[in-house]
Amino acid sequence: MAILSKIRERSMFLIIIIGLALFAFVLDPSTLGDFFSSSKVNEVGQVNGEAISRQEFAEAVDQYKQNSRSEVSEMQAANAVWDNILRKKIYKNQLEDAGISVGEQDVWSEILKVPSVQDNPQFQNEAGLFDELKFKQFLADTKENNQSLWSAWSNYMGQIKENTETNTYNSLVTAGLGASLKEGEMEYVIENTKLSGDFVYVSYASIADSLVSIKRSEVAAYIKANENEFKAVSTRDISYVKFDIKATAEDEEAIKQKVGSLIGDASDRNNEVIVGFKNATDDKVFLVDNGSDLNLDEDYKFNASISQAVANDIFSGNEGDVFGPYKDQGYFKISKIRAVTKMPDSVRASHILIPFLGSQRGTAEVSRTKAQAEELADSILRVVKRSDSKFASLAKSLSSDTGSAAKGGDLDWFNYARMTPAFRDYAFTNSKGAVGVVETPFGYHVIRIDDTKNTQKVLKLSTYASKIIPSEATENDFFQKAEQFALAVSKTTDYTALAKENNYNLRAAVGLEVLDENVPGLGNERQIVSWAFKGDSKIGSFNRFDLTGSYVVAVVTSKTEKGLMSVEKALNTVRPILLNEKKAALISANLKGSSLAAIAAANNTTVRNAKDVNLKTASLVGVGVEPKIVGAMYGAELNKVYNAIVGNRGVFSFALNKKEAPTALPNYEVNRKRISASRKAMTFKIYEAIKSASEVEDNRASMYGSN
Secondary structure (H helix, E strand, O other): OHHHHHHHHOHHHHHHHHHHHHHHHHHOOOHHHHHOOHHHOOEEEEEOOEEEEHHHHHHHHHHHHHHOOOOOOHHHHHHHHHHHHHHHHHHHHHHHHHOOOOOHHHHHHHHHHOHHHHOOHHHEOOOOOEOHHHHHHHHHHHHHHOHHHHHHHHHHHHHHHHHHHHHHHHHHHHHOOOOOHHHHHHHHHHHHOEEEEEEEEEEHHHOOHHHOOOOHHHHHHHHHHOHHHHEEOOEEEEEEEEEEOOOOHHHHHHHHHHHHOOOOOEEOOOOOEEOOOOOOOOHHHHHHHOOOOOOOOOOEEOHHHOOOOOHHHHHOOOOOOEEEEEEEOOEEEEEEEEEEEEEEEEEEEEEEEEOOOOOOOOOOOOOOOHHHHHHHHHHHHHHHHHOHHHHHHHHHHHOOOHHHHOOOOEEEEEEOOOOOHHHHHHHHHOOOOOEEEEEEOOEEEEEEEEEEEEEEEEEEEEEEEEEOOOOHHHHHHHHHHHHHHHHHHOOOOOHHHHHHHOOOOEEEEEEEEOOOOEEOOOEEOHHHHHHHHOOOOOOOOEEEEEEOOEEEEEEEEEEEOOEEOOHHHHHHHHHHHHHHHHHHHHHHHHOOOOOHHHHHHHOOOOOEEEEEEOOOOOEEOOOEEOHHHHHHHHOOOEOOEEEEEEOOOEEEEEEEEEEEOOOOOOOOHHHHHHHHHHHHOOHHHHHHHHHHHOOEEEOOHHHHOOO
């Protein structure tokens, strides 16, 4: 009665809840399950029961993309952020369980060890020594007056804290990965004990596959018995035909003629002169006005850096000469010689890089302004002009390019194309021994030209280029072909025959996963993957996609849902295993007899000899690596026949007639150290191990599965 009374008291509440659920179900039946598991709606996953919210994940992805300056795709960012969040949460659990706590003082101590902090002149006293108070004052001023820089420092210190926690945990685990002298002795004995004996070997290949039948039910049973090896994620297989929209020979000829017509002067309908490329006085304006697909290139060109089909002709010309039209890297071009000079093809130089806040080398610890960086670079220039011998020491102490700084600023030999333009122009237009200051996106460089070689003729070219693209008629033709093929696909299930009939190349993309973005043969085509996983996509679903430079007609050919791998998918893996198991049973039935000679005669083979084999290599001459057999020999009694021992390549019978232990060593410290070092070298697997032991639920498919 008490229970009924409580139900009556809460009846209105229950009616509201059930009513809302039914209303949602009427609108969309699929929402009913979500209604009663609403805690999952705002989650993208869980780690050991701790939720990862959609908001947390989405904000982290956006931040990652911003930090990467949009150089990563959505899925690359999503995968990187997911891995970062997993690592943080998994290590957080381990640190809490281990009672490890990293405090502010620990983080501060680590920051003070950073070379870029210790060696920054801004944080040093008059004696050139690091001053902690100056560094603290800098952080305090930054927090008060420069929020963007403070944000960068806060993130940096947060990363230091995470790294310190991770390193502390890994160090504690590593400390327990030693080895005892007894282990060293066991390893030495096992690896160096020599085993000799005789054996009879019957290969699995001696029984034809056709004599052994494998049932579907047997494959299914094997999969079920070995579930961990056959766990499957949700996948899709597709087949597709790609229609590359390529310019025809007629298209190319039309483009070539159009480009060639721009060389000389022409007249318009009013008989007014249209100045051609050869007589143009402003090449940059000419290229813009006439729709060149490449901008004016201000760089000098070496013979080897232009199309070798025309290089010799162009380099034999003089200023003002025009060459072309010629075909080069997907364009038809005409080139005019704008300037002729001489230049080395290689320069050796040294530099001292002084970055500033906002430059590409302006990391969180760089606080100097652009004006301060320029002033410092100029002062260094004055010093090295007075005393060149000080260049190397100044580079080591002041340059932020740590790679060259360690070598006294030496950049070794480099060619014209390697360096950023301002640096390159100074290096290749000055003589050996020249010293100067140059500004680049990385900061201010104090540059010294150490040597040059292979001075030769170089040209500055103005080049008009028209990209070789298909005409509108050609594009329409390819569109019609794709449309006709898609229509034909809708009327058949034999896509292979249809493609062959039309002489199309039908390609396959197997095992696409819901978060993939790369389609083999097509590259990053996330839209195709999303379509294959959409709720209404089923086997036989097809679609035409408009890609850059091509059309694709794709068909879903197979679907695998999350769970155990299907028999069809696992067949190629399981069938050889089951074949060998059945063959082993057939062979074992015939490996009977009181002696190896009798067993060999009954199986129409010979007795073979194994001499001085060991567990380290576990190899039998004429057979190959057989660890199970050599292991069985190691534990066998002398002169006893062991029958039907199943190995990698066949079934064996053997008799051990000699087991020779190695000479004992005075101590096994060397072996112990080797085992210990080997174990500690595997610490990079610590994270993967604890990740495997963690309960991770990845529901990102709910965010990206049908985008």
